[in-house]
Amino acid sequence: MNKILKLEPFYSEKVWGYEQWVLSTHKNGYCKIKNSEENLVDYIDRDLPILNKIIKANDTLSVQVHPDDNFSRKYEHEKGKTECWYILEAAPNASLICGIKDGNTKETIAKAIESGDIEKHLKKINVASGDMIYIPSGTVHAITAGLKLIEVQESSDVTYRMYDWGRDREVHIEKSLQVIDYEGKNKGGKIDNFTKLETPYFTVEKIDVKDIYRDAVDKESFHSYTVISGSGKIKSDDNIIDLNKEETIYIPKGVEYKVYGELELLKSYV
Structure with a gap:
């Protein structure tokens, strides 16, 4: 899971x-x-x-x-x-x-x-x-x-x-x-000059990856990314997934991960 x-x-x-x-x-x-x-x-x-x-x-x-x-x-x-x-x-x-x-x-x-x-x-x-x-x-x-x-x-x-x-x-x-x-x-x-929007219901960020981007989901949340442009890969201890334009991924609670490549991402979470 x-x-x-x-x-x-x-x-x-x-x-x-x-x-x-x-x-x-x-x-x-x-x-x-x-x-x-x-x-x-x-x-x-x-x-x-x-x-x-x-x-x-x-x-x-x-x-x-x-x-x-x-x-x-x-x-x-x-x-x-x-x-x-x-x-x-x-x-x-x-x-x-x-x-x-x-x-x-x-x-x-x-x-x-x-x-x-x-x-x-x-x-x-x-x-x-x-x-x-x-x-x-x-x-x-x-x-x-x-x-x-x-x-x-x-x-x-x-x-x-x-x-x-x-x-x-x-x-x-x-x-x-x-x-x-x-x-x-x-x-x-x-x-x-959008980079981050915080609302009472969700937070949205634009993430620019030039080489490696690291993050982790806390124990009560999740992260989702949709690729704006570019391509790369996302890797955790359990799997590695290709990322291409307009694809979306879901990351469950407690997962540490790295994103590799040159790409722009829209990140959303609560």
Whole structure:
């Protein structure tokens, strides 16, 4: 049980592109252990508190918002969703939606949704490869066409769509209006000079390996890595695993390990 595991993602085709759930014990999309039919959740016999994805947007996603834990547990019977996005690829002059403009209220957003001019009430931020965007619960957001990113989030599949650009999918306007952070108190947005983001739910770090990187998992936690770029190997006392672009590994508690090679990694843990 103390082996480092390479994971096989749960793949989901979307109208706007695709998602790969690269670290998931969530019932809506289990990832598997590479070269095995066994799900990660069955092997480790626990539910992880985070869910990591690779998202590729060929078209813009819905304008959406996620509830916090209290609201979601009351109405959806699962966790809320705070998340963050590490941008892997971005089209030239790419931007995404993160937050609403100052001065908006529940009433102004409701009217904007009804009239179809919600876009002019939304904040857009320019993004490029290597940027980190923090999306706490209550933050109105949308990933736009031409972006590929790694998402680290609470292990939840609760999303309220506010507006879907004319696509014929269910929207959740009343619940959205109840959970929006109208005053921006949760402080979402781009993290300048990102190397580490600590949230109440998870920590995410960017690790640049030039030769050897050493670390260890404490007795109460786990580590997960997704390869941003480059290649290398990870080694513990029990095994050695190749690491290639966009692959994800899970490291259980109590394991000491070394990473060899030249590669960039996104590390996540709680």
